[in-house]
Amino acid sequence: MWFIQITDLHISKFKDPTRIYDLRKFCSEVIPIVNPKFVIASGDLTDAKDAVLGSEQFLEEWQTYYKILTETNVMNKTKWLDLRGNHDNFNVQYLYHKTDLFRNFSSQGPFHKRSYLTQIQVDDSKFDILALDASIEPGTKRPYNFFGMIDEEELSRVENMLQKSDSNYTIWFAHYPTSTILTPAGYMNIRKFIGKHDKSVLFVNGHLHTMGTLINRMYTLHAEGFLELELADFMRTRRFRVAAFDNGLFSALDIQLNTYPLAIITNPKNMLFNNPFKENIDLQAKSTHIRILAFSKSSIVKCKIKINDEEWKTCDKQTENFFTVSWNPSKYSKGKHKISLYIEDENQKSFSAEQYFAFDGTTISFDFLARFILMSELTTIFQVSYIIALIVCTLPLVVFKIWQILLKYKKVQRPKIQSLFWRRFVQKYLILCSINRIYYGLVIMIIWTTVLPWSFHEILDGYTGYVFLWGTFVKGKFVPGTLSYWYGIHQLAWFQLPLMMILAGVVKRSYNRFLVGVKPEENFLQVIKLNLPFLALLFAEGFLAIFYLIQNGFIPFLIAPLRVWSLIYSIILFYHAHFKISESCFQSSARIFAIENEPKQS
Known part of the structure; x- marks a missing residue:
């Protein structure tokens, strides 16, 4: 028994019309030649992105997809088993809503609301093909719709389907890899759920697009007893998968469209x-x-x-x-x-x-990076990485603030550091932590990123979403944070940490100007050079803010705490560090530690 998998078609009304041509060719040419028992189309059937940065379901894209299926007669040549991907769920208020175009313009949508099971018998063997729909509900717009999620009700439905089955093998497919599927709190993870069914032998999916060409073949064998194979996207690579079971032994070949002949050795099978x-x-x-x-x-x-x-x-x-x-x-x-x-x-x-x-x-061995991505819990990795970034940002502020207070009240001795580099480093951060308006300004930014709202904007047509690091509230529902932790890591590591280092340098120059006698730089080019790190940071964050404006509109742009307010706030902090700190503010710093005479430079 052999079958074909194809994934991430991304049919678009705005980009690359050759995707449509090649999908038609795949259906009209490859399917009759290979003659598979069934075809798995594992999501992202359409692109659902506009010409700029928006996302919604476009009727024309779905009509094109369904027209290819009907005009090539592929649904009568084989079983075409398709499933939603996250792009097929962008801006879908709920399943079977008028925006849920998968319902009417797909092979399986008219018959199955979510997950479904198809059984195929070949000789004496019965194969269950289980389509696992992990699309979130409501289906938010990009970029908040990347991870999949399955609730207890859907897991119970899947459990009931499997309990009624008498198959020899269960082949699972989904759009999302197991590492990107969330299950309810306190419930077993999706791998354990799949693995507890002893007939489960295979889980195939798409979604990750070879991680931007980093991983050509993304495969692994889970300890729960089943193989997981992610497939490269048809959108760019034009790859599809031919897979076979020969006397219960599984083999597969990932191959590019227009490759002829093609062949699989099913015995002896590839030991991978x-x-x-x-x-x-x-x-x-x-x-x-x-x-x-x-x-x-x-x-x-x-x-x-x-x-x-x-x-x-x-x-x-x-x-x-x-x-x-x-x-x-x-x-x-x-x-x-x-x-x-x-x-x-x-x-x-x-x-x-x-x-x-x-x-x-x-x-x-499987590719290490492939194993790491498929066998990990990516949400957990993002959460832990955020905590690490948070510690890296806050620990220097906390340690130097405590040290500064202890020095101020003479609980510890003044620092005597021989290394010029480390002496200057310690001085910069002790001075920074002694200027409360700058210090607490940085602390507030970190707290805001971690606890308070990032933005208020329409993440579903007609509904405003309240976006936090740890999740989003929309349409009376809470969607747990997933990819938001990745954005949070970026905010801490590439904005707030550099900003802290830049401000430490600025207040140190002000300190030198007032108390060491270093004259301020008056040459315009030298001033630009000194402040180039901040200008670069401002440019990068400003660029992202413009993207946010294009994607979400002017009003959401004005009330975006993370992307816009933090940018304005950083300019205010920089301005205060440069021009609004008086000599008297540095007197406590002067009393804290000895001032070494340094070269007269700003």
């Missing part, structure tokens, strides 16, 4: 996909024939294999797409071995591949 939890690997060691699935536009006239450095063997054609050759697997009982494949069709188009197999439990 070995699953000792669910597969009987001994079947390969006891088999009599090497088995190959091959497909092309024209008849395949040549199929041969080679193991290690042995001679090439010609395979026998059993059917149009199925080739075999006898072998003696006992010769390869120890360690891993390389099998090479060569296919040629009557148009002299060829395909070559090689993979490794092993029967003794020898393993090869």
Whole structure:
């Protein structure tokens, strides 16, 4: 039994019309050639982004998608199992609302509100294909709609579907990888939920788009006993996946559109996909024939294999797409071995591949970054990373403030530091913490980022959302914070921490001017040079503020605490540090520690 997966089509009325052309070609050409039992279309069927930065459901995009399905007759050639992605859920108030265009312009939308199960029987084996819909409700606009979420009611529905089933294998698919799906507080995570069903062998998905080309193949085997395979997007890479179960052994090939011929060695299978939890690997060691699935536009006239450095063997054609050759697997009982494949069709188009197999439990590792992303809890990582960034920002302020107070009341001795670098560093931060209007200004910014609202704007048509680090309130519902922690990390690490360092330098120059006698720089270019870090910071944050204005409109722009008010507030702090701190403000600093004579420079 073999099937195809395709994901992240992103049909757009504004960008790249070749996506539409190539999807039509995929449906009209690839599907008849490969003739899969079913096709999984795992979300982001449409792009739902306008020409600038907005997001909403566009009827024209959905009509284009459905028109391709109907005009190519693909839904009558195979089972087309499609599912919502986060883009298909942008600005959807609730499922089956008029904005939920998946309902009317997809293969499965008219029949299933959310998750659904399809069973396919091949010979004596029954396969459950379970579509897991983790789209959030309400479906907010970008950028607040990235992680998936499943509530208890939906998990119970899925549980009931599986309990009624009598399948041999369960293939799960979703738009979101398991690392980006949230389950209710106190409930088992989604991996444990999938893994507790002993028929679960495979979970395929999309969504992550090869992490911006960082990870070409994103696969892993979970301790819960199932393989997870993320697939690259069709939008840019034009890849799709051909996967097969041969006597219960799973194999897969991710390949680009217009690649002909294409083939999968199903026995001995690629050891990367070995699953000792669910597969009987001994079947390969006891088999009599090497088995190959091959497909092309024209008849395949040549199929041969080679193991290690042995001679090439010609395979026998059993059917149009199925080739075999006898072998003696006992010769390869120890360690891993390389099998090479060569296919040629009557148009002299060829395909070559090689993979490794092993029967003794020898393993090869998945890509480390792929394993890390698929096996982690990304929300937890973002939360922990935010806490680390928060500590990095607040710890110097807290430590130096306490130190400054202890020095002021002579509870500790004045610092005597030999290193010029560290002496200047300590001086800068002790002075900064002694200027309360600057110090508490920085503290307020950090508290605001962590606790108070970031913005008030329409994140769903007709409904204002109240966005915090830890979640969003919209339409009477609370959506837990996910990607917001990533934005918070950016705010702390790339805005507030640099701002703190810049202000420490500014107050130190003011200190030198008043108490050390360093004359202020009067040359305009030198002034610009001295303040270049702040100007660069201002430019970067101003650029993001303009994006916010374009995306959300003028009124939300005016009442955006994080993106706009913090920018204005930082300018005020910088202005005060430069021009509004009098000499008397530094007298306490002068009494705290000895002033070393430094070179007369500002």
